[in-house]
Amino acid sequence: MRQTFEQSFALHVPSSSENLAMIRAFVSEVAFRAHLGEDESLLLAVAVDEACANVIEHAYGHDATKQVMVRALLDEDAIRFEVVDQGKGFDPSIIEPKDPRQLVKERASGGLGMGLIRRIMDEVVYHIVPGEKNELLMMKRLKKQR
Amino acid sequence: MPDTFQILEEQQGEVALLRLHGYLDAHTAAEFESAIQRRVDQGCACIVVDCEKLSYISSAGLGVFMSFIEELREKEGDIRIGGLLPKVRQVFDILGFTEIFQLFDTADAAVTSFQLKEEGDATNV
Numbered sequence: 620m621r622q623t624f625e626q627s628f629a630l631h632v633p634s635s636s637e638n639l640a641m642i643r644a645f646v647s648e649v650a651f652r653a654h655l656g657e658d659e660s661l662l663l664a665v666a667v668d669e670a671c672a673n674v675i676e677h678a679y680g681h682d683a684t685k686q687v688m689v690r691a692l693l694d695e696d697a698i699r700f701e702v703v704d705q706g707k708g709f710d711p712s713i714i715e716p717k718d719p720r721q722l723v724k725e726r727a728s729g730g731l732g733m734g735l736i737r738r739i740m741d742e743v744v745y746h747i748v749p750g751e752k753n754e755l756l757m758m759k760r761l762k763k764q765r
Numbered sequence: 766m767p768d769t770f771q772i773l774e775e776q777q778g779e780v781a782l783l784r785l786h787g788y789l790d791a792h793t794a795a796e797f798e799s800a801i802q803r804r805v806d807q808g809c810a811c812i813v814v815d816c817e818k819l820s821y822i823s824s825a826g827l828g829v830f831m832s833f834i835e836e837l838r839e840k841e842g843d844i845r846i847g848g849l850l851p852k853v854r855q856v857f858d859i860l861g862f863t864e865i866f867q868l869f870d871t872a873d874a875a876v877t878s879f880q881l882k883e884e885g886d887a888t889n890v
Contacts, residue, residue, distance in 0.1 A: 639823075658855055666821045668790060672790070672823065694787060720845065723834055723865060727828070727832060728831060728832040731831070735856070738860070748886055
């Protein structure tokens, strides 16, 4: 019988952008345990950073008394990150990745985050329970090591 | 922390050179934006950002580059990037920013590219 392993990790931090570096360090540590290289590790950190930065700004409005939770699940096939908050939810169907060229023309400084997450991760799923919690689930398949 | 964020600024002729150290994310992007805005307010249209010591960038940092480039190009200037580490460059690649911005192997090469343009313009007078 094939033996599977699964490891889970969690980090709770106050909802402040100064904690994004700590969140990225957490992601890098999990990526290291998944034997990912520096480039792949950085991209995972970007995806989770973007998700958490959205929570800090939009869900919690920079209220550092609130908590952002990041869970990581690691098994032989994939690495999964879940970003959970209890702030202001939103309709994920209205968040469409924007063309960076159009954003340049508009002289926008935002609008890139969701596009980055979707380009980096293999699956991105939202679970919104109004008034209770918002979860963003991101999965990256691991390449098989021979 | 050893890897926070710092900007060292120089002026090389008409070119403002901003050397970034550490990480550029939602926490540090405002400092970068202020530095560029200050140069633009001083009338500088030619900006080089040296990223040789930049270890990380997220969309907040990319957004700063994005928000200034049209204005600077309208003024016949530009914001050019030198010395990106491969791991940071891949974030630019993913969004197609390598097609939008002029990237150079080093900041010196980016500064020189502006100076060559100036010399070309002077010759054409």
